[in-house]
Ligand code: FES
């Protein structure tokens with residue numbers, strides 16, 4: 001590293017998906033904040049847009065290698081069963097089948113501590129055997145030739161059954177675990193406490209207790225999970241539809257005992273992740289193992305049904321909440337007891353903590369939460385865009401609205417009155433906090449002042465307004481390394497390990513590098529997400545890519561600029577400090593004498609300039625969070641029980657917006673997923689067998705174009721953010737967090753009825769409308 | 774025209790039936806022999822080397838595989854390749870190139886009507902079929918016409934804006 005501070009490292013804190021972790025960071029060179037920018041902050045077109053609109057973009061699904069085989073997996077049809085006998089020989093003998101694997105063939109292979117093929121199924125859809133054949137039909141036919149003698153065991157499907165005395169233990173420690181970010185100590189809940197919530201609740205002037213329920217919701221990436229694996233001697237290359245090539249590589253190296261230098265993972269384009277593609281999955285390992293056994297490349301792409309049945313999901317929740325307030329609307333106590341059924345989750349599975357919002361959203365001195373994770377005979381869940389917070393906000397943000405109704409207070413005012421100047425959990429100040437502006441600007445945009453109480457409404461179609469808020473740790477941090485290379489002709493390559501999930505990572509990194517270097521964006525190419533050629537970073541998760549990799553790219557570009565000016569100094573016969581780069585030329589600030597960047601690079605002995613830098617530490621003592629306030633206007637059809645979102649306003653503080661076009665796309669996308677969660681999406685399973693009933697896109701409904709409001713207004717309400725050199729925080733997850741609560745609150749405002757269970761289906765809404773108020 | 778149902782051999786792949794087809798694919802006469810049970814999507818992706826049409830479900834539920842068959846938007850996963858003999862098929866690769874974009878492709882870029890991009894070839898071709906049939910749709914009409922094309926990244930608002938923009942560009946007299 002050419003950094004002046006190369007030797008100094010410090011400990012710093014980084015928040016990933018609501019969980020704070022300590023990491024070491026190299027102290028970075030301080031760059032002054034940008035003054036007026038010419039590229040950053042502009043709605044530049046996506047650099048990979050032309051490839052995407054012409055079909056030239058190659059996704060993992062599109063990788064075709066010569067001699068490539070098609071891999072398929074035999075999955076358990078039973079939610080809980082033992083394989084008594086497995087006959088693979090007929091399948092292996094079918095012409096065209098080149099490799100077959102059963103649990104016995106992969107005994108030593110572990111992915112995150114778990115087997116990749118199992119003779120004991122703990123959910124319907126679990127991988128039992130795998131094979132590869134010259135074409136898909138042969139592979140499917142071979143699957144049908146595998147003979148299995150099953151010993152089915154009674155499944156444990158509902159959390160109540162799992163918690164009942166005498167329930168079969170699904171894991172040695174029992175079925176009841178502490179919840180939180182992943183499974184915790186067996187037998188006890190994860191407890192969080194500040195102040196004395198039970199006493200404060202008992203003493204509160206007003207107390208409300210309510211129960212909220214949320215469904216298991218599935219990521220439903222349009223590109224299903226998949227990998228293509230090819231061996232070259234003892235080296236392995238894997239294309240994976242992933243959010244993080246380095247996590248995939250680490251999993252492969254660990255499972256197969258390979259050095260990192262021999263495993264290359266690439267993800268040039270990927271069709272959606274949303275938290276479900278953070279690392280390698282069993283299909284990845286199976287593709288690599290089948291490829292090794294057959295000596296041919298293997299494509300292992302999940303069918304839509306497999307993607308649903310064995311795939312990840314946001315766990316359901318049941319949240320028993322209570323709130324205590326003063327008559328004037330100050331929140332004095334909050335409690336939650338949450339139960340999350342988490343299927344066959346084991347240590348290492350991560351699904352987020354649904355009690356987070358209770359800790360984070362409001363200034364409240366007395367908080368107590370108890371969080372349980374309950375094992376069931378269902379696949380393990382995973383992170384899903386703002387894991388935990390989406391469920392938690394659905395509950396808390398309705399509870400706060402119910403309290404406002406009870407007290408006869410305006411929900412926006414009640415929220416404004418209870419916002420916290422400092423992080424309510426740690427007591428430390430926020431680096432920046434625009435939540436109050438989000439509320440004010442959003443309220444203005446939706447026309448909050450025209451909101452009428454439900455009793456003022458009648459008739460079949462009733463309109464309502466609702467609000468909800470979010471905070472989310474999104475400051476990013478190390479590790480993230482970036483390299484910027486200036487070539488002899490003046491063209492620039494930015495190397496970063498970050499995957500672009502469609503969020504615009506490539507585009508904003510192009511803007512950052514071009515801005516700092518003073519060159520045209522057309523000269524800059526971002527090459528990313530290839531473990532052989534690009535430097536390390538974390539996966540694109542936790543809303544951290546821009547705030548982690550962005551500052552590293554700026555530093556690397558600044559380093560290239562430093563070397564460039566040093567090289568230009570003798571040519572222009574002026575000290576480097578008097579030079580600047582503008583429009584592809586190094587120019588003397590006063591005399592205007594200039595020389596083209598390309599000719600300087602070409603004159604160097606190395607004929608190139610390389611700058612490598614890494615993300616520095618986050619500032620001590622400051623809490624880094626993004627904020628949002630969202631407003632929904634709905635129209636309820638009281639005859640059919642349907643809800644239309646007519647207008648939606650999404651106001652955010654994510655720090656500096658680097659590209660308003662790609663940013664607002666990401667925000668609108670989060671809102672759409674929130675609308676699906678509020679109104680449409682829920683995994684349903686057969687109560688007898690535990691098999692999923694809606695493992696297809698017609699039955700598991702995600703929003704379509706007509707489900708979207710015609711417009712989604714996106715508002716930037718960010719104050720300046722000083723905590724990194726590009727001034728940006730993350731924005732991937734905040735836009736989904738409050739949506740469902742804002743819609744439920746709007747439905748309550750329209751009808752006077754509370755829908756405390758998501759999704760708000762016509763059946764639930766009609767039942768609520770026909771019940772006594 | 775071959776209209777046999779897809780048959781699955783119980784023997785080796787070699788024993789499966791194949792049909793000779795001749796179609797106009799992206800403006801070029803193309804001959805191929807395809808297994809009878811192959812869908813148009815399989816033919817495009819596995820044999821014609823055209824991977825712009827995506828497989829999101831293989832069941833007519835997502836629209837990622839949308840192509841134009843004689844100018845009509847169809848799910849390529851629901852059409853047998855053998856059925857396309859003598860017909861015209863256009864995939865996203867036939868609409869425009871990065872150097873010569875179709876107004877729809879251009880409009881999708883201008884309005885940033887894309888994120889991961891996986892659904893986008895299908896969205897654009899569904900939109901083309903709409904504009905070819907109805908040059909002046911309103912927003913509601915666009916939303917309905919594209920309701921068979923899912924976008925999990927949630928680009929619907931901008932997609933409708935882009936389609937309306939493209940419609941306006943297409944209505945302009947020749948420049
Ligand atoms: S792949 Fe054809 S509709 Fe989904």
Ligand code: FES
Nearest residue numbers: 889890924925926
């Ligand atoms: S852009 Fe990702 S699915 Fe539409």
